[in-house]
Amino acid sequence: MSEEDDLISFMYACPFGLIELDASGVIGMINPHAMKHLLPLAGAQGVENFFTATEKYAPELRNFADGFAEPDGTICDGHRIVVDLGEKTREGRPQVLACSLVKRGPNQLIATLNDISAQVAQEHRMRQADTWFSALMDEINDHALLTIDGNGMMLSANSSFVRQTGYAAEEVIGQPADTIFSQADSGEQAPFSIADQLSLATRDGWYLSEGWESRANGERYWCQRLLVGRAEQGDEDNHTFSMVLRDVPEPGEKINDLIELLTRDYLTGATNRMQFQKILKRERTRYLTRRQPLSLIILDLDNFKMLNDMHGHPAGDAVLKQVARIGADCTPENAVFARLGGEEFALLVPDCPASAVIDLAETLRREIAGLQIAVPSGLINVTASLGCAEMSETDGSTDNLIAIADRRLYEAKHAGRNRVAPLAA
Amino acid sequence: MHDTKTKFETVQLTDLESMAQAERDALDFGVIGLRPDTRADIYNATEASMAGIDPSRVLGFPFFATIGQCMNNFMVAQRFEDEADLDEIVPFVLTLRMRPTRVRLRLLQARDVERRYVLVAR
Numbered sequence: 001m002s003e004e005d006d007l008i009s010f011m012y013a014c015p016f017g018l019i020e021l022d023a024s025g026v027i028g029m030i031n032p033h034a035m036k037h038l039l040p041l042a043g044a045q046g047v048e049n050f051f052t053a054t055e056k057y058a059p060e061l062r063n064f065a066d067g068f069a070e071p072d073g074t075i076c077d078g079h080r081i082v083v084d085l086g087e088k089t090r091e092g093r094p095q096v097l098a099c100s101l102v103k104r105g106p107n108q109l110i111a112t113l114n115d116i117s118a119q120v121a122q123e124h125r126m127r128q129a130d131t132w133f134s135a136l137m138d139e140i141n142d143h144a145l146l147t148i149d150g151n152g153m154m155l156s157a158n159s160s161f162v163r164q165t166g167y168a169a170e171e172v173i174g175q176p177a178d179t180i181f182s183q184a185d186s187g188e189q190a191p192f193s194i195a196d197q198l199s200l201a202t203r204d205g206w207y208l209s210e211g212w213e214s215r216a217n218g219e220r221y222w223c224q225r226l227l228v229g230r231a232e233q234g235d236e237d238n239h240t241f242s243m244v245l246r247d248v249p250e251p252g253e254k255i256n257d258l259i260e261l262l263t264r265d266y267l268t269g270a271t272n273r274m275q276f277q278k279i280l281k282r283e284r285t286r287y288l289t290r291r292q293p294l295s296l297i298i299l300d301l302d303n304f305k306m307l308n309d310m311h312g313h314p315a316g317d318a319v320l321k322q323v324a325r326i327g328a329d330c331t332p333e334n335a336v337f338a339r340l341g342g343e344e345f346a347l348l349v350p351d352c353p354a355s356a357v358i359d360l361a362e363t364l365r366r367e368i369a370g371l372q373i374a375v376p377s378g379l380i381n382v383t384a385s386l387g388c389a390e391m392s393e394t395d396g397s398t399d400n401l402i403a404i405a406d407r408r409l410y411e412a413k414h415a416g417r418n419r420v421a422p423l424a425a
Numbered sequence: 426m427h428d429t430k431t432k433f434e435t436v437q438l439t440d441l442e443s444m445a446q447a448e449r450d451a452l453d454f455g456v457i458g459l460r461p462d463t464r465a466d467i468y469n470a471t472e473a474s475m476a477g478i479d480p481s482r483v484l485g486f487p488f489f490a491t492i493g494q495c496m497n498n499f500m501v502a503q504r505f506e507d508e509a510d511l512d513e514i515v516p517f518v519l520t521l522r523m524r525p526t527r528v529r530l531r532l533l534q535a536r537d538v539e540r541r542y543v544l545v546a547r
Contacts, residue, residue, distance in 0.1 A: 009482045011523055012492040029523040035495035039518055047518050047525055 017113030023106070025051035025062065037097055037113045041083070050111055054099075056341040057081050057273065060266035061099065062313070068103055075101035075109070080116070082274040085340070086399030087281065094277065096120045128208065144245040147230070150202075150238060152177045152194040164247050166216030177243070181225075182213060192286065199289040201227045201241055210248075221247050265339040267317055268324030276338035276346060280398050283350055287391050294391040295357040297347040298405040299327075299364060302383045302417040304343035315375035316343075319382050326367045330360065346405075354390040361386040361420040369418060383418035385409055433546040434514065438533045441542055455545030463487050463502075472545055477522040495520055496543070501532065509536040519545070 011018070017034030021027050026049050030038070035047070042053035051062040058081040068075045077100050084094035098116045103109050144161035146154055154177050157169040165180070172180060178194045192200070192209070201207040206228045213223040224246040229239060263275035271279070287294040301307075301323065308316040320343065327337040327345055335349040347364070349357050368384045387409030394400035408421035415421070429435040433454040441449070441456065449456050450470035458467025465488040468480040478492065489497040496502055496517075504511060511534040519526050531544040 005477075005479055005482075008477055008522060009479075009492070012476075012478060012482075012494075012520075015494075027525055030520050030525050031523055032492065032495035032520050035518060035520045035525070036497050039495065040498050040500065 017111075019050055019111040019113065021050045021109045021111060023065070023109065025049040025065075034111075034113050037115065041081075054081065056344065057083060058099065059339070059341055060272075061101065063267050063317070065101060065103070065109060066313075070103065072103050072105060075103055078116075080120075080274060082277050085273070085277050085280060086397060086402055087284070093117050093121045144247075146172075146177070146243040146245070148177050148198075148227075148241045148243055150198060150240070152198060155240065161245065164215075164245060165213075166219075171216075180214075182211060192282075196286055196290060197227055198239075198241065200285070201229055202239060203289060205229055213245075224248055265324070268321050268339050270324040270327060270345065271336050271338035273338065273340050276336065276340065276348070279336050279338075280348060283348060284391075284396075284398050286350070288396065292351050293353060294401075295349045295352060295354060295388060296390075296401050296405045297349070297357065297361045297364070297386055297388050298340075298402070298409050299323075299345040299347070299361075299384050299386045300409055300413070301343035301368075302385055302413070304382075307380065307382065311375050311377050311380060315373075315377070315380065318375055319371075319373055319380070322371055322373055323368055323382070323384070326364065326371070330364050330367065332360070354388070355425060357390070358388050358420060358422065358424045361388050362424060365418065365420055385412035385417050386420045387412055388420065388422065433529070433531060433544055436544070438512075438535050438538055438542065441533070442538060442540065454547075455543075457483075457488065457493070457543040457545070458540045459488055459505075459543070461539055461541075463489050465493075466540070467542075475521050475545065475547065476519075493543075496530075501530065501543070504532060505534055505541055508534065510534065511541075 011031045014031055014033055017037055018029075018031045019027055019034045019038070020029040027047065030047075038047050038050070038053050041057055043056070045052050045055065047053045051065070054061050058079070061076070061079070064076050064079070078098045079100070081097040081099055082094065083097060087094070095115065095117045098114055100112045101109055102111075144164040145158040146161060147156040149155055154172045154175055157167075157172055161167070162169060167180060176194070181194065197207050197209065206226065208224070208226050210222065210224045212220050214220055226244040226246075228242050228244075230242055263272060264270070265272040283294055286292070301319070304316065304319075307319065320339070323345065324337070324339065327347065331337040331347060332349060332352065334351065335347060338346050338348070340346050347360070349360065352360075365384055365386055368382060371382055372379045373382065387405040387407065389401050389404035389408065391401055393404055412419045412421040430437070430440045431452060441458070446469075449467065452469060452471055455472030455475055456467060456469040457465060457472060460466055464485055465483050466485070468483045473480050473483075476492070483492055486492075489502045500515065500517070504513075511532050514529050514531045517528050517530045519528050526547065529546045531546070532542075533544065534541040
């Protein structure tokens with residue numbers, strides 16, 4: 001057998017995806033492992049062009065490549081592509097791919113693709129365990145300790161609490177915990193209230209969170225909080241909890257930049273697909289424990305491919321930015337507006353009646369239809385179709401929530417586009 | 426041999442099972458036969474020449490973990506696991522000699538036949 005046979009069979013068997021493409025994304029060479037991942041992503045888009053094939057899941061890859069000014073070098077390294085948004089997947093965990101892009105010359109790029117779902121799931125478990133263990137293993141003196149009853153009322157506080165927060169014990173005892181604590185996960189949208197956290201700690205035995213807190217003198221500090229049900233209680237209806245507070249070095253500006261980079265869509269600044277997946281999971285947990293409404297709107301721009309073909313990708317990008325601005329303006333407090341990929345956006349709205357959510361979708365539709373976007377070839381108009389779904393219509397899974405919203409989006413498209421399904425009552 | 430027994434769209438699982446190797450090699454489409462453990466035990470000359478690979482590098486190896494990785498997803502491999510009786514033509518893109526190539530695959534499986542087949546038409 002010849003050397004070429006060796007080389008070809010090596011490429012066929014390589015357990016790592018390799019793709020050669022030109023600057024516009026057209027694929028020259030691709031090995032079977034890369035095709036294994038790319039074909040399911042591409043669907044009807046076809047796999048002739050790498051950027052088109054990944055558009056629905058990682059539209060930023062095209063922007064990364066277009067924005068890379070150097071003649072050669074690494075464009076991105078191990079960039080994560082979140083494939084599954086919901087929780088029910090074949091492998092039992094959401095699929096995440098890692099993609100690296102290297103520019104070899106003016107018109108030659110190499111992309112790699114591999115599946116890192118197992119690693120990501122492992123990281124998640126490690127991170128949880130890490131926070132948990134560091135909370136337990138460090139010197140106990142570092143820990144401020146509070147006892148809280150099932151209604152969130154503070155019952156007792158130790159001396160470390162007084163030292164850490166600057167509040168005197170008698171100032172807080174008998175007060176609701178949320179008078180001195182911010183809601184968990186501050187900085188992100190849709191925080192968990194103390195009542196939510198108590199429900200989760202009742203269900204799971206514990207609840208961990210971290211975020212900014214304020215001392216009595218107004219100074220901010222980064223705080224890890226562990227809320228656990230107390231073991232010695234006999235009265236089923238009268239649970240008490242321990243809250244352990246740990247003052248940890250604050251995440252620096254670099255980390256905040258990194259958080260920004262990892263949670264925002266590169267082009268539009270909307271919440272990105274990966275972050276949306278996390279928020280969706282968290283909101284589902286809240287829905288299951290608190291049974292308050294949770295709605296999803298999926299928004300898809302009409303005839304966007306045609307717009308891109310007629311006016312070019314830069315014009316398409318300008319439209320996407322404007323739509324994201326409208327989305328952000330229309331997003332209620334606690335709701336999350338995200339770009340899922342390509343021309344598809346989502347608005348996740350907790351604690352809002354279904355009829356109000358349909359009205360919200362209608363407002364988005366109207367605002368978008370009223371846009372006039374200036375591009376070099378003139379002014380362009382754009383419309384969107386929207387599908388809405390509410391968690392109480394589902395079997396309790398986010399997959400089902402997405403499927404129902406998607407189906408209605410499809411109905412809106414079929415009914416002639418530029419409309420919302422279901423119609424307002 | 427009757428015409429329908431040598432055509433990509435119409436050949437039956439039992440026809441393929443009863444063919445001699447030379448007959449399978451003479452077909453104008455690729456024939457890949459897999460054991461229940463997914464190891465390949467048939468790889469005809471047409472497929473070998475399209476893929477540019479010697480059958481000795483394919484036969485005896487778990488197909489979906491090596492040369493057939495691109496089919497190792499819900500579109501092909503999973504269907505053999507999920508559907509005891511399967512006869513379907515699916516549009517697909519293979520990476521023959523590392524070039525993306527549009528093909529049609531025909532997936533054939535029957536509960537009373539041990540071997541399952543993937544047929545490839547360019």
